[in-house]
Amino acid sequence: MRIIRCKDYDAMSRKAANIISAQVIMKPNAKLGLATGTTPIGAYQQLIKWYEKDDVDFSQVSTYNLDEYRGLSHEDPQSYHYFMRKNFFDHVNIDLANTHVPDGSNLDADEACASYDELVKSVGYVDLQLLGIGNNGHIGFNEPDEAFSKGTHCVDLTESTIQANSRLFEREEDVPRQAYTMGVQTIMRARSILVIANGEAKAQAVRDMCFGRVTPHVPASILQLHTNCTVIADDAALSLCPEIK
Numbered sequence: 001m002r003i004i005r006c007k008d009y010d011a012m013s014r015k016a017a018n019i020i021s022a023q024v025i026m027k028p029n030a031k032l033g034l035a036t037g038t039t040p041i042g043a044y045q046q047l048i049k050w051y052e053k054d055d056v057d058f059s060q061v062s063t064y065n066l067d068e069y070r071g072l073s074h075e076d077p078q079s080y081h082y083f084m085r086k087n088f089f090d091h092v093n094i095d096l097a098n099t100h101v102p103d104g105s106n107l108d109a110d111e112a113c114a115s116y117d118e119l120v121k122s123v124g125y126v127d128l129q130l131l132g133i134g135n136n137g138h139i140g141f142n143e144p145d146e147a148f149s150k151g152t153h154c155v156d157l158t159e160s161t162i163q164a165n166s167r168l169f170e171r172e173e174d175v176p177r178q179a180y181t182m183g184v185q186t187i188m189r190a191r192s193i194l195v196i197a198n199g200e201a202k203a204q205a206v207r208d209m210c211f212g213r214v215t216p217h218v219p220a221s222i223l224q225l226h227t228n229c230t231v232i233a234d235d236a237a238l239s240l241c242p243e244i245k
C-alpha cells in the first residue's frame with residue numbers, strides 16, 4: 001500500500017485526478033471503477049477541467065460504479081446514477097452507453113446483483129478502481145461484518161452510514177435502508193486501486209485501513225493485501241498516522 005499525504009482536499013483531488021487521467025492517457029479504452037460520495041467530487045471537477053483543455057479524452061472509456069441505493073429510479077436526484085451524470089458524465093465526452101451503475105430501480109435484488117456481477121466479470125474487471133471510505137471503514141457499501149463479501153449483493157445499511165449519508169437528504173427517514181454494492185472480492189480484482197480520504201472524521205478509518213489488522217470489521221483493511229493500492233489522504237485524515245510524513 002502506497003500512502004501519499006497532501007495538505008488539503010484540493011491537493012488530494014488534483015493528485016487523484018492526475019492518476020486517473022494518466023490511466024486514461026496510457027490506455028484510452030480504460031475500464032474505470034468509479035465512486036460516489038462527497039470525497040471524489042473535487043477529482044471529477046479537475047478531470048472535467050482537463051477534458052475542457054483537451055488534455056484527456058473519455059470517448060473510449062467505460063465505467064463501472066461501485067454501488068446504488070435500492071429502490072431509487074435513475075432520475076431520482078438522490079440516486080448514484082443521477083450523481084454521476086451531474087458531477088461527471090454530463091460534462092465530458094464519455095458515451096453514456098459505456099457507463100454502468102447497479103440498477104437500484106430493479107427491486108429484484110438477486111437479479112439486479114447477479115447481472116451487474118456478470119457484467120463486471122465479462123469485461124475482465126476494471127483497470128483502476130477509485131474508492132472513498134466510510135467513517136466506519138466501509139468501501140462501496142460493504143459494511144463491517146463477520147466475513148468479507150464476494151460479488152455484488154444487497155446490503156442493509158448500518159445506522160452509522162444512514163446517519164452519515166443523511167446530510168445529503170432532506171430528512172434522515174428519506175435515506176434508503178438498503179443498497180446494491182460490488183463485493184469486496186470484486187473490488188480486489190481491480191488491477192489498481194486508488195483510495196481518497198479527507199477530513200478528521202475519516203482519521204480512525206484511515207488508520208485502521210492502513211495499519212490495523214486485516215478484518216471484515218474494517219472492510220477497507222483488506223486493501224493492505226492488494227498488490228497495487230494507493231491511498232491519497234490529507235493531513236486531517238492522516239492525523240492518526242504519524243508514521244506517514
Ligand code: GLP
Pocket residue numbers: 035036037038039040066067131132133134135139140141161165
Ligand atoms: C457512501 C458510498 C461510499 C463512500 C462513502 C463515503 O456510503 N457508498 O462509496 O465512500 O459514502 O462518503 P463521503 O465521500 O461522502 O464521505
